[in-house]
Structures are given as structure tokens and as C-alpha cells.
Amino acid sequence: MSILRRLISGWSDREFLNRAHVTRDGAITRAALLLLGKEESVDKLPAGMYEMTWKLVGQENAYEHFGLPFMLTTTRLYSRIRNIQIRLLPPGTLLQQEVSKYDEQSxxxxxxxxxxxxxxxxxxxxLVTEHPDRLTFxxxxxxxxGTPDDYVLGAKSPDRYRNPFLVRAMSELYMIDRMGYGIKRMNEVQAKRYLPLPDYDLSDPEKVRLTMYGGVVDPEYTRLLLSNTDLPLSDVLALDRVQKHMAIPDGTASHLRKSGLIVGRKPRLRVAPVVAAATDIKADFIRAHSQDDMFYRRLVEQYLKTFGTATRSDINELLIPKLGEELSDDERQRKIDNLLTSMRRDGVIVNTGSRRFSKWQIAGRSG
Structure with missing residues (x-):
């Protein structure tokens, strides 16, 4: 390394920039102006908008524009992003784990x-837009x-570039790699931080939008990653799609279901609460879900004590909004059926109407 330093220290600025592929035979290139040029050198570039903008949205609003040189601009823009620490609680533990909201290198x-x-x-x-829970680029x-999915697992390298000389210069300056591993690395880092994976939106043919998450989308997904740190990236990618209610191939869904990682049926797949079994807190999980049923029973009892009687339509209006969107309409109806049957068998309520036109009331009360 010392030999290399001595060699480089002996180069002139012209030779150094030529070897870094920023200049060509000592001539200033557009790549040189974009990466290293002073802000006023933008006038030497073709007419256009050579700037990056940070925009803050949410409870507070702010923005700032950054011009050349882009090699320094990215660090200045990053410093505007409020990269606080967020706390995650691994299942079965009392100690919180802290991760930065965003990974700086990503x-x-x-x-x-x-x-x-x-x-x-x-x-x-x-344009970089900072939302309360995510960044968009x-x-x-x-x-x-190709497509972003081609690069997620690191199987593809690009054959060509829109700006080949600029890409070469940025590669020589260690700003990017030219093998297409950047997308794979961003996904791996985000998975190791237990947060949702980045998304690409290509719906506008003239724009690419990348979303980088800085918060939890589905707590079960985060708990699963906290408890299963050795999941292959392909499984994490599929689970990330499930938590975002995106479609996954039938074969992938079958694999995840057999592995106990998802539950439900298409299109309402959801990440399975396997964390309980994986961390020996199955009893706690069962108690928590039993309390859910007790909560619904108490709601029905309180309703009947207050209003005397209730039709099935009344009970549906009471319970359906509280059952959660992850259940289908049929699953909600079956859950209410089972709840009422259980309460009737326990002698808590009775049906004084017919099977088709039910009229429920507290057992032992006159209609």
C-alpha cells in the first residue's frame, strides 16, 4: 500500500484524473464537471437542471437545493436527513435493539x-423526499x-449504461460498482436491520422512484426477522411482498406456507406469527389471542346488557370493524358464528328468535 501511495503521489493532477477516467487526455469532460466542477461551471454543460433537492414533508415542511459538485453534494444532502435511532423489541426479550432509521451507505x-x-x-x-417513515428518490x-428484480439476488450484471463514461468515472472514485450489486446490498442491509425492503416504482416511463423505509410496516414481519436471522434473502423478499399486500408466485406461497412463514389464502396472505414458537413464548401468544376472544365476548355481553336484545345484523355492525382487515368477509362471518355458538353453549346468551332471524339476549332475562 505504501508503494501505491508513493506511486500516486508522483502523479500530476492531469495523470490522476486521466487514470480515474474523469478527464480524457487532460480534457475536461461532462463527467468531470458533474462530479468535481464548481457550482458556476454548470454553465459549461448543455442546457438542463443539474441539481439535487432535499424536500421534507409531514408535520414540518422544508427544502434545500444542492448544485455541483455532485461528489460532495450527496454527503451534504444526506446530512439534512433526520436519521434518528429507532427501537425494536425482539420477541421474548426485555432489551430493546436500536438501529438507525436509515443506513448511511444505502x-x-x-x-x-x-x-x-x-x-x-x-x-x-x-429529488429526495423525506417522509416521516420513508425516503423517496x-x-x-x-x-x-433490465428491471430492479433482476438485480435483487445479485444474479445479473448490466450489459450497458445510459452514461458509460460517467459510470466508469464514479466506479474509479468508489462511488458505485459496475456489477449491479448495489440493489442486492441495499436489500441485504435492510433485512439485517429488520425493516421493509426498498421498493422501485416504474409506473412512470420517464422516471424511476426508489422508496427506502425507515419504519415498521407489519410488526409480524419485523418480529420474524428478529427471531430468524438466517432466513435466505429470497424468503425475506417474498415475505416483504406479503407484508405489503403484493402478489407472490403460487410456488413461492406454497414454500412459505410449508415453512410456517405465512398464513391465509390469496389474496389475503399475511406473515405468520411463528415468532411465538421460535422463541418459546407460545403460551403467551395463545393467551393473547384468547384475550382477543374474551374482548369480543365482553363487547357482546355489554351490548345486550345495554340494549336488551340484538339481531345478527346488530352484532355484525358491532364486531366486524374490530376484527381487522386481514380476515376475509367469510372468515369474519365464521368467527362471529363460532363466537355466538360458544357463548350460547356456555349459557351466557340465548337466541329467542329463529335460526334465520336470530334475536340474542343475556341468558335468564325475559324478552
């Missing part, structure tokens, strides 16, 4: 990808080579 990777793959023929800025131009 944020910079996303920003550098925006720079490398932006379509500079169109006058558009790179908008860059101009279609996804140039």
Missing part, C-alpha cells in the same frame, strides 16, 4: 445511482438495463 448508494443513471437530456432535478429516465 442512502448514498441510492443517491449515487441517481447521479449515474439520470437522463441528462431532460431538464429535471434529482426520484430520478429522470427509465430503468435502463
Amino acid at each position: 442512502v448514498l448508494e441510492a443517491l449515487h445511482n441517481c447521479i449515474a443513471h439520470q437522463d441528462y437530456r431532460r431538464p429535471a432535478r434529482i 426520484d430520478s429522470c429516465g427509465s430503468f435502463f438495463e
